[in-house]
Amino acid sequence: MKPLNIVLTGVGGQGILLASDILCQVGMAVGYDVKKTDVHGMAQRGGSVVSHVRLADKVFSPLVSTGAADFLLAFEKLEACRWARFLHRGGVAVVSDEAIPTLALAGSSGGAPYPDDTTIAHILCAHASQVDIVPAASLATELGNPRVANVILLGTLSRFLDIPVESWHHTIEERVPPKFQELNLRAFDVGREPMAREYHPC
Amino acid sequence: MKRLLLGNEALALGADAANVTVATGYPGTPSTEILERFARYPGVYAEWSPNEKVALEVGIGAALVGARTMVTMKHVGLNVAADPFFAVAHMGVEGGLVIVSADDPGMHSSQGEQDNRNYAKFAKVPLLEPSDSQECVDMMRVGLELSESFDTPVLLRVTGRISHAQSLVEVNAEQIERPRVAGSHAFGRDPEKYVMLPAHARQRRVIMEERLHDLQAYAETTPLNHISWGDRRLGIVSSSIAYQYAREVFPKASFLKLGMAYPLPVQLIAEFASQVATLLIVEELDPFMEEQVRALPSVPPEHVLGKEVFPSIGEFSSELVARCALEHDLIASEFVSLPASRESSDQPEPQVELPARAPLLCPGCGHRATFFTLRQLMFQDQTSVAEVGQAEGGGTPGTDGPYHRGTLERRRQYGVVVNGDIGCYTLGAFQPLFAMDTCACMGASIGMALGMERGGGKNKVMAVIGDSTFYHSGITGLVDVGTSGAATTVVILDNGTTAMTGGNVNPGTGSTVDGRPARRVDLETLCRGLGVEDVQVVDAFDVQEIEYQLGRALQSTEPSVLIVRSQCVLQGRPASDMVSYVDAEKCVGCWACLVTACPALVRNRDKVEIVTTLCADCQVCNQICPHDAIVQVSRHPSNDAAGVPSAGPDPANQATEREKARP
Numbered sequence: 001m002k003p004l005n006i007v008l009t010g011v012g013g014q015g016i017l018l019a020s021d022i023l024c025q026v027g028m029a030v031g032y033d034v035k036k037t038d039v040h041g042m043a044q045r046g047g048s049v050v051s052h053v054r055l056a057d058k059v060f061s062p063l064v065s066t067g068a069a070d071f072l073l074a075f076e077k078l079e080a081c082r083w084a085r086f087l088h089r090g091g092v093a094v095v096s097d098e099a100i101p102t103l104a105l106a107g108s109s110g111g112a113p114y115p116d117d118t119t120i121a122h123i124l125c126a127h128a129s130q131v132d133i134v135p136a137a138s139l140a141t142e143l144g145n146p147r148v149a150n151v152i153l154l155g156t157l158s159r160f161l162d163i164p165v166e167s168w169h170h171t172i173e174e175r176v177p178p179k180f181q182e183l184n185l186r187a188f189d190v191g192r193e194p195m196a197r198e199y200h201p202c
Numbered sequence: 203m204k205r206l207l208l209g210n211e212a213l214a215l216g217a218d219a220a221n222v223t224v225a226t227g228y229p230g231t232p233s234t235e236i237l238e239r240f241a242r243y244p245g246v247y248a249e250w251s252p253n254e255k256v257a258l259e260v261g262i263g264a265a266l267v268g269a270r271t272m273v274t275m276k277h278v279g280l281n282v283a284a285d286p287f288f289a290v291a292h293m294g295v296e297g298g299l300v301i302v303s304a305d306d307p308g309m310h311s312s313q314g315e316q317d318n319r320n321y322a323k324f325a326k327v328p329l330l331e332p333s334d335s336q337e338c339v340d341m342m343r344v345g346l347e348l349s350e351s352f353d354t355p356v357l358l359r360v361t362g363r364i365s366h367a368q369s370l371v372e373v374n375a376e377q378i379e380r381p382r383v384a385g386s387h388a389f390g391r392d393p394e395k396y397v398m399l400p401a402h403a404r405q406r407r408v409i410m411e412e413r414l415h416d417l418q419a420y421a422e423t424t425p426l427n428h429i430s431w432g433d434r435r436l437g438i439v440s441s442s443i444a445y446q447y448a449r450e451v452f453p454k455a456s457f458l459k460l461g462m463a464y465p466l467p468v469q470l471i472a473e474f475a476s477q478v479a480t481l482l483i484v485e486e487l488d489p490f491m492e493e494q495v496r497a498l499p500s501v502p503p504e505h506v507l508g509k510e511v512f513p514s515i516g517e518f519s520s521e522l523v524a525r526c527a528l529e530h531d532l533i534a535s536e537f538v539s540l541p542a543s544r545e546s547s548d549q550p551e552p553q554v555e556l557p558a559r560a561p562l563l564c565p566g567c568g569h570r571a572t573f574f575t576l577r578q579l580m581f582q583d584q585t586s587v588a589e590v591g592q593a594e595g596g597g598t599p600g601t602d603g604p605y606h607r608g609t610l611e612r613r614r615q616y617g618v619v620v621n622g623d624i625g626c627y628t629l630g631a632f633q634p635l636f637a638m639d640t641c642a643c644m645g646a647s648i649g650m651a652l653g654m655e656r657g658g659g660k661n662k663v664m665a666v667i668g669d670s671t672f673y674h675s676g677i678t679g680l681v682d683v684g685t686s687g688a689a690t691t692v693v694i695l696d697n698g699t700t701a702m703t704g705g706n707v708n709p710g711t712g713s714t715v716d717g718r719p720a721r722r723v724d725l726e727t728l729c730r731g732l733g734v735e736d737v738q739v740v741d742a743f744d745v746q747e748i749e750y751q752l753g754r755a756l757q758s759t760e761p762s763v764l765i766v767r768s769q770c771v772l773q774g775r776p777a778s779d780m781v782s783y784v785d786a787e788k789c790v791g792c793w794a795c796l797v798t799a800c801p802a803l804v805r806n807r808d809k810v811e812i813v814t815t816l817c818a819d820c821q822v823c824n825q826i827c828p829h830d831a832i833v834q835v836s837r838h839p840s841n842d843a844a845g846v847p848s849a850g851p852d853p854a855n856q857a858t859e860r861e862k863a864r865p
Contacts, residue, residue, distance in 0.1 A: 011559065015342040024206050024368065034206055035334075038204055061443075065521040067542035070389035088542065101804050101813075102557040112555040116651035123552050193697040 001032060003056035004161070005064040009102040010075025011100045012049050019073070020051035025171045030163050035062035045080070048079050053150060054067035072128065073157050075136070075150060076100050077120050084127040093128040094156045096136040098147060108160045121201035128202070132156060135197045139190055145180075148187035156190020156198075165192070207371045209364040210235035213302060214334035216342030217272045218243040218376050220298075221303050224264035226250075226257040228674065229703035230276030231311035231788040232362035233304035237274050238706070241715040247384030250706050250726065253644070253674040255280035258286040258301065265299040265355075266396065268344050268387035270831035274815050277305040277318045278643065282675065287355070291325040292406040293396055294353035296387075305361045307486045308517030311702075313643060314623060315515070316593075317487035322357045330426070331442040344426065347567040352420075357464075361850070363443045363517065387736065418465040419794075426461030429474055436537050437478025439471060439491060439717040447520045448484040450506050451527065453539050456483075466491060472500040479533065483508040486518045507532060521533045563629050565802040566775070566818025568697050568742035568768025573630035574798050574826065575748050576637040576666070579618040580754070618756065619654060619661045623647040623676070625668035626702045627695050634797045638666070642704060645675030651690050652683050663690040665768065670700040670708040677732065683761045684733025691755040692763045696740070697723060700701055705773045714715050731761045736760050742768030745825040769846030771818055778819035781837045782812050788831035795823040 006023065010016045020036055022096040025036045042064060053065045069087050074080030074095040101114060115123070115187055124131045134156050136149035143152075151172065169185055175185045207215065213236045225248045227237040241248035251257035251668060254275040261273035275283060280303050287301065295622040304319070330345050332338045339361070347357040393695075394402045421427060436455040441446045441463045449457065460476045462465070469508055475481045475495075483492045483506065492508035511530045512523065520541040527533045528540075563570050567577035574841040587833045622628055622638035623646065631638035640650055647665035654663040667676045672694050683690045700706040707713050711720040729737045736758060748766060755762040771773045782802075790807040803823060804818035814837060 021206075028204065028206060033370060035367060036206070036367045038361060048559045059369070060446040061518050061520045061541070062363065062369065062446070065519065065541035078556060078559070080553070084852070085551065103562060103801065104560050104801060112557040114557055115554060119552075124556060126552050184694075193431055 001055075001057055002162070003031075004032075004054070006052065006053040006055075006071045006073060006157075007069045007083055008051040008066050008073045008075075008098075009079040009083045010049055012047060013050075014075040014098075014114075015147060016049050016051055016075055019075075019150040019154050020053050022168075022171055022175050023053050023150075023157075024055075024066045024114065025175065026167050027053070029171060033057060033059045035059040037062040042068055044074060048082060050083060055090070065075035071157060071160065073153055075153065077080060077117075078102070079115060081115060081123040083119055084124055087125075087127045090129045091127070092160055093124050093131045094129065095124065095133050096153055097133050098137040098149070117201075125202035131200060131202050133199050133201060134191065136191070140187065140196075140197070143183065143187055143190065145183060148184055151184045151187040151201050155188040158188070158192050203373050203375060206368045207373075208235060208366060208368050209332070209335050210304075210366070211239050212276075212371050212430055212571070213272075213342055213358075214239035214243070215359070215371070215378075217270075217300075217341065218246065218345050218382075219374075220270065220343040221382075222270045222272045222298075222300075222342075222346070222380070223247060223273065224261065224269045225272040226260045226264075227274035227302075228252075228254045228257055228279055229700050230279050231275045231703055232303075232306055232360075232365040233274050233279070234703045234706065236272075236302060236304075239706070239773055240272070241676045243382070248566055248715050250708065251444050252698070252709055254283035254325075255286060258283040258290070261299060261301070262286060262290045262293070263296075263774055265295040265297045265349075266293075267389050268297040271297045272300050272302060272342070274302045275304070275321060276312065277312065277316050278312060280318055280321055281451045282598045282644065287321065288325050288354045288406060289398060291327050292398055292403055292410060294347055294409075295355060295404075296390060297350035299355045299359050300342060300345040300349060301355055303357060305487070307361055307438065310362055310517075313641065314371045315487065315796070317824055318357070318359055319463060320488065321358070323355075323490075326414050327354050327438065327464075328352070328356050328421075328460060328462060330356060330462065331463050332358070332360060332364060332365070333442055333445045333459075335367070335371045335459065339365065339371055339597070341426070348417075348420075354413055354417075359442070361517075362442055367443075368505055387416075387533055405782045414848070415627075418468070419577070421465050422469050424462055424467075427460055427467050427470060428648035429470075430457045430459070433537070434458045434477055436482060436533065437474055437477045437480065438482045438484055439474070439495065440484040441491070442486065444484045444486045444518050444523075444807060447523045450520045451539055452537050453484075454537055460491070462506040462812050463491060463725055466494050466573075468494070469500055471495055472498055473546050475505065477503045477662040479505070481506045482511070482533065484512060484523060486513055519543045536640050560632060561629060562632075562799055562801050563626065563635075564771050564818070565800055565816045566771035567626070568628040568766070568770070568820075568821045569630060569695050570798050570800065570820070571743055571822045571825075572638045572666070572693065572695060573627070573635045575745065576618070576620050576630070576750070576795065577635055579752060580620060580637055585698065616719045619651075619653070619659065621647040621661045621663065621665045622650045623667040623671045624702075625671050625695075625700075627668055630666075632799070634792055635799050641792045642672055645679055647675050648679030648683060648690070648692055652679070652686070655688055655690055662691075664693060664752075666693045666695065667712050668701075668708075669694060669696040669698065670723065671707045672725075673815075678729070680729065680732045680734065680763070684729075688761050689759045690761050691752070691758075692761075692834075693763045694725065694763060694771065695730075696765050696767045696865045697742075699727070699770045699773050701772065703768045705770060706852070718841055725765060729765075734761045735762050736762035736796035737760070737765065739767055742766045743820050743822055745822060771820075775818075779837050780819045781814050781817040781836050782819065782821060782832050783826055783835040784810050784812055785831045785833060789830050790829055790831075792828065795826050797823060798826065 008020045038051045072093040080095040136152045140149040256594045261271045264271040303318040330341045332341045349356045433454045437459045441460040441741045622641040651665035652664045751775045789809045802813045
């Protein structure tokens, strides 16, 4: 099977680890060997979160190397920029248009301002062959729960992967509590279909 | 059935499957999930002990009456537990005893880096090193068996990238569903083995050496150590996670994979070395195997490569292993498979400086007001840097050597010295709070503060320590303060939990790791009992009271303890219906509130705004604002009859809940 390296990133609290868990389980279900590793510890306190997912016939290292990721799934724009160097030249970035501000006072945040959309597009397009900016947060709010933005983004990622939609649905049903199943399945389907409000800056 | 498990979950599963009935530990990244997960199995006893030393002592006791036992800790925890570790290495065990050390190469969440494989050699006990989750399950079983058959504790060493990586594990459902029977054994009285007097210990020392000899023979033949032949021009010896990186980077090479890395199977290594042209040792951190291999008379030193290729600092990755190999001309590039397809030079990357997203104290954290106040105390009577330099006559000769970073001026300052400690509150050391001067190891703050006082320092000094760290190893420091006639001020930040590692219970929590109610330590009474009469308790969100009590305690000539009490915001503090709100008319953009480093406070041009969804209504910023611009309003504007504005900037666009620290 085609090896896949996927890096998921965002800010603590955005459901990144659930999304990477689902991705791994789907990979397992279709017969991949799977390894995954996340950032723990200090980074948990509002820091940047990165999850590495590797799918192949046989996986050795759990870490994706710089310039080796096929996909970057970013739940936040600044974090997308920070980790874009993981993508290889043909890689695809699926990025939520959400912006979570960094600490306001210079000194603790390295002093740099939050980049504007032109700068963000510039960075992402320099690393990826394709960039999909998805309004995941507002779509999730429209679906009734801002927390399902992560599953919307998984839906968008799923367009690029040769994995049957049934496997995704089945895994989501297994992974989320019964009362949120329908909402999450809807969120996945919303992300999987091309959307009027998504855009490609490159 | 295959399941995707964290290395730590796999260790817990392996322990349960191998009939471990007692597990103890002290939480610490990257080890914490082992015990948290193990505690969920039915019919087992698990405890978060006050510290690693006690954890191991409880573990030794359990093993001596025949229970299979696991003790878990992070790398620096074994420093704390070193005393009983060496003792039990002499005494041996009855039931299997596996001590798990989770090392942190790269110091993702630690105060220092150390390679705990050295402890196995130091204490003369066998060392197992799994390289993925399946091996975590398997080696836990093998470790317990080894422990029993060789009458020795076993050190099972993982690293963060084993503990916190998930990989597939074969799980036997029947094994998990089986009934568990707690042990019921009579103690096998044997004073010559268990009473470590000099006369007995001398006998045990001989037995330890014999045991090591036998373990060495075992290491030569165990399937944990195995060769897979490839191209014989390059032979690689590796263990732990470094083995996975090496397998990825050198697909054609021959491999000697060591699951049991102490005692080293020297004959096996010599045989392997004799059949390959170059012997490359790939190991993270210290040259632990390399030094031993180089000492083998049968291995020509000119054929061995190790730390001249790879660094002995920090975490490895496939990328790093490949890059180091390519840079070394003794390794043919045909052996090296680059894990990345990107050519670094084909297109310049845009050079944009991105703002960092440093870890922060949570919104609503009970440590914020204290550190804000400490910051004031540290810098209020600060003589200017130039004046200090002159007053000190330009500095003491001999102290500005190459190992002292920064200038003398920066190092000599008046104002209160804050000796910090280890926990979430160590984040108070970062800008803009910047309110910590030292942080060494668990519990060190109190002894160091006392030492500064005794050393004749001109500054007023104090110690700041969390509740869990105080129970861990601050108590003995306070005994010294309380009984030695000192005037030291100790602040105990009591939030009732071990927060940094994900909210683990401690002796002040009032419950056990598996959720049963427990007695709790009466902290005030404890401190008074240790000889400190001046013990005050303040509300962690009352800025004025904290300021007053700290000022008073620092002036006092008696030792004092100030307990700053709150409930950790991540541990079930009820959500408030109110939030703080900035009145834009009154806000002058002085940024005084931003010094609290609260993630809910954001700068919008020349004013501050509060992100409603993040605000936890702690009201610390309200008290700090010199212009009374921050007021408390309803979180839900529609419920607010008076129509007081309460909206923050785009609440729908913010993270609504923090990720739990445990997956």
